[in-house]
Amino acid sequence: MAATAETVEQVKSIAGEKYKYGFVTDIESDKAPKGLSEDIVRFISAKKNDPEWLLEWRLKAYRRWLEMPEPKWAKVDFPAINYQDYHYYSAPKQKGDGPKSLDEVDPQLLETYKKLGIPLHEQEMLAGVQNIAVDAVFDSVSVATTFRKQLEKVGVIFCPISEALERCPDLVRKYLGSVVPVADNKHACLNAAVFTDGSFVYIPPGVRCPMELSTYFRINEMNTGQFERTLIIADKGSYVSYLEGCTAPMRDENQLHAAVVELVALDDAEIKYSTVQNWYPGDENGKGGIYNFVTKRGACRGKNSKISWTQVETGSAITWKYPSCILQGDNSVGEFYSIAITNNAQQADTGTKMIHLGKNTRSKIISKGISAGKADQTYRGLVKISAKAEGARNYTQCDSLLIGDTCGAHTVPYIESKNKKAIIEHEATTSSISEDQLFYLRQRGISQENAVALVVNGFCRDVLQQLPMEFAVEAQKLVAISLEGSVG
Amino acid sequence: MLEIKDLHASVQGTEILKGLNLTVKPGEVHAIMGPNGSGKSTLSYVLAGREGYEVTGGRIIYCGEDLTDLEPEERAAKGVFLAFQYPVEIPGVPNSTFLNEAVNSVRRYRGEEELDKIQFVKMLRAKTKELGMSDEMLKRAVNVGFSGGEKKRNEVLQMAVLEPKLAILDETDSGLDIDALKIVADGVNAMRSPERSALVITHYQRLLDYIVPDKVHVLAQGRIQKTGGKELALELEKSGYADFKGEAA
Numbered sequence: 083m084a085a086t087a088e089t090v091e092q093v094k095s096i097a098g099e100k101y102k103y104g105f106v107t108d109i110e111s112d113k114a115p116k117g118l119s120e121d122i123v124r125f126i127s128a129k130k131n132d133p134e135w136l137l138e139w140r141l142k143a144y145r146r147w148l149e150m151p152e153p154k155w156a157k158v159d160f161p162a163i164n165y166q167d168y169h170y171y172s173a174p175k176q177k178g179d180g181p182k183s184l185d186e187v188d189p190q191l192l193e194t195y196k197k198l199g200i201p202l203h204e205q206e207m208l209a210g211v212q213n214i215a216v217d218a219v220f221d222s223v224s225v226a227t228t229f230r231k232q233l234e235k236v237g238v239i240f241c242p243i244s245e246a247l248e249r250c251p252d253l254v255r256k257y258l259g260s261v262v263p264v265a266d267n268k269h270a271c272l273n274a275a276v277f278t279d280g281s282f283v284y285i286p287p288g289v290r291c292p293m294e295l296s297t298y299f300r301i302n303e304m305n306t307g308q309f310e311r312t313l314i315i316a317d318k319g320s321y322v323s324y325l326e327g328c329t330a331p332m333r334d335e336n337q338l339h340a341a342v343v344e345l346v347a348l349d350d351a352e353i354k355y356s357t358v359q360n361w362y363p364g365d366e367n368g369k370g371g372i373y374n375f376v377t378k379r380g381a382c383r384g385k386n387s388k389i390s391w392t393q394v395e396t397g398s399a400i401t402w403k404y405p406s407c408i409l410q411g412d413n414s415v416g417e418f419y420s421i422a423i424t425n426n427a428q429q430a431d432t433g434t435k436m437i438h439l440g441k442n443t444r445s446k447i448i449s450k451g452i453s454a455g456k457a458d459q460t461y462r463g464l465v466k467i468s469a470k471a472e473g474a475r476n477y478t479q480c481d482s483l484l485i486g487d488t489c490g491a492h493t494v495p496y497i498e499s500k501n502k503k504a505i506i507e508h509e510a511t512t513s514s515i516s517e518d519q520l521f522y523l524r525q526r527g528i529s530q531e532n533a534v535a536l537v538v539n540g541f542c543r544d545v546l547q548q549l550p551m552e553f554a555v556e557a558q559k560l561v562a563i564s565l566e567g568s569v570g
Numbered sequence: 571m572l573e574i575k576d577l578h579a580s581v582q583g584t585e586i587l588k589g590l591n592l593t594v595k596p597g598e599v600h601a602i603m604g605p606n607g608s609g610k611s612t613l614s615y616v617l618a619g620r621e622g623y624e625v626t627g628g629r630i631i632y633c634g635e636d637l638t639d640l641e642p643e644e645r646a647a648k649g650v651f652l653a654f655q656y657p658v659e660i661p662g663v664p665n666s667t668f669l670n671e672a673v674n675s676v677r678r679y680r681g682e683e684e685l686d687k688i689q690f691v692k693m694l695r696a697k698t699k700e701l702g703m704s705d706e707m708l709k710r711a712v713n714v715g716f717s718g719g720e721k722k723r724n725e726v727l728q729m730a731v732l733e734p735k736l737a738i739l740d741e742t743d744s745g746l747d748i749d750a751l752k753i754v755a756d757g758v759n760a761m762r763s764p765e766r767s768a769l770v771i772t773h774y775q776r777l778l779d780y781i782v783p784d785k786v787h788v789l790a791q792g793r794i795q796k797t798g799g800k801e802l803a804l805e806l807e808k809s810g811y812a813d814f815k816g817e818a819a
Binding site for chain 2: 516517518519521522523524525526527528529530532536537539540541542543544
């Protein structure tokens, strides 16, 4: 059809130009030399003032990493990564010991976050209106965390992980690597060796965190990898909702992002973890963009605990990501709600793993994949039910929406049940935006692009509704922007 | 209001409209009747600017302006409304969201201020009340799970909300029982005014009992073959379209 030919033309003409976060902050940085070696691991460890045990942990991880093979099973295609071509540490230069409060943060950094729509200063001033505490991570380090005092009043610890190592070393040591083992996979192993910062959250027993917590990740420096590590512990009977956002400048080189997120929910605790991932996706031919190789896993250790992952994945050249839940505690609940949008030459292999170990554990998976341009997308999900998981239930729904006829969508569910009584449901659909729908909407005065956005937002509605209110609107807009020009 | 001069239009290389002439003055309601395959739906799609319906000759003058090169959404913003024969389902999009987007898109195009949520809901409530429709229909996804009658009523609601200058009803009566037909007709009649016109495309005379046209045209073989008053519809009901099928392929 003519529409497809026009699609290709339009996508070509606007790809790359619409990524409004593509600017570079011109700031002097303190960098490790390019490349990876034991010396670099020691360099990073020294920069971070690691305790001795952590240096050992990193070195052990580095040695394992050298021997580990690259994971090859995902349906993504890219040239072998030259790990020696990246800087593993980059921090904006600062005077003295680093900022104690926002007033000491380099104004240029504050300006950067303002441009990204994360005004750190204003946010503190608007306390009670926005009510979101933000930890801002720039390249390898955290540059600012807001609302600390208010959080400390209720005993919530929300700070860069490097700081947590000083404030509560025992907690970090107890839980670090307890959900994602050092040698879980090559990307996670690399992260264990060279991770530089990320957020740490501890919610004390019985506390309902009074505001949304949020981390904003920004990769600025050229040829830099970002390896942040997030650790969230929800103690008995506590609740926290956490959101992360990510952007990067437009660069021709592929930047590497290998993060690890570990969540631990004890008895009756609940963690809601939402991601709006908008790393630079590369240009229309697939040049540049972020390699987003992320390991996210939550352990429902306690009874009646709940972990809920919601992700809106629109950026990155390649996404390799499976936020998972290990349902150990009896009656624990795992949820995964996902919207993944791939346009142009983007590739995404994403999904989840729900591992049912405890009795009466329940999991729900709702995945909405949208593919346009020449993009290729795979939902890959594992539902595993152990023999002891009496009364376990899973419901999975995977829907794919295709825009144009040059993109791909694949659904690869793995189901392993060792318990005969477990109930596992799986539904999957594939559809495309029809010319009928577009014409109908346009006849009512709605422009072509808004019509596409409306149809796609309708398709994603079940998942968008899971996002915290403040971000749902942003996410809807992002969905629209990501697909601009995808239909001619 | 609308002046169609020697209109030729093709679909996938096949000429469907072969020199159609039609003039609709402000305030008039014209019925277009004709056998299957005579080009009735093609005419409505051509007027609305649907992709794939190519104008190969002639002109469509609407309110003094040639529509031929305008996008469907531009025509809609200028007040051309097409009530679909088969309204399309948009899963996950609440009817009210869709209507809000449509109303504000049109307002933006016209340089008018957009309606805020409160103004919009107020207006929408008033319209549904006028048409005797339930608010429940506004919460459901656009046309998803709607019965045939509900879909057509939804078309009338959209028309009432958008207040077009030229409404084209493409076989809106097909598949409707008599009650639904009345609701649709009431909706159209409520819109009648000296500034608005309508083009009612239909197979059957039945709808014209409720929407009384100023003129009736017989469309066959891509051209208006005969024009008359409302009595022409009754004649056709008796004699059928046999007289106009002469050179049909």
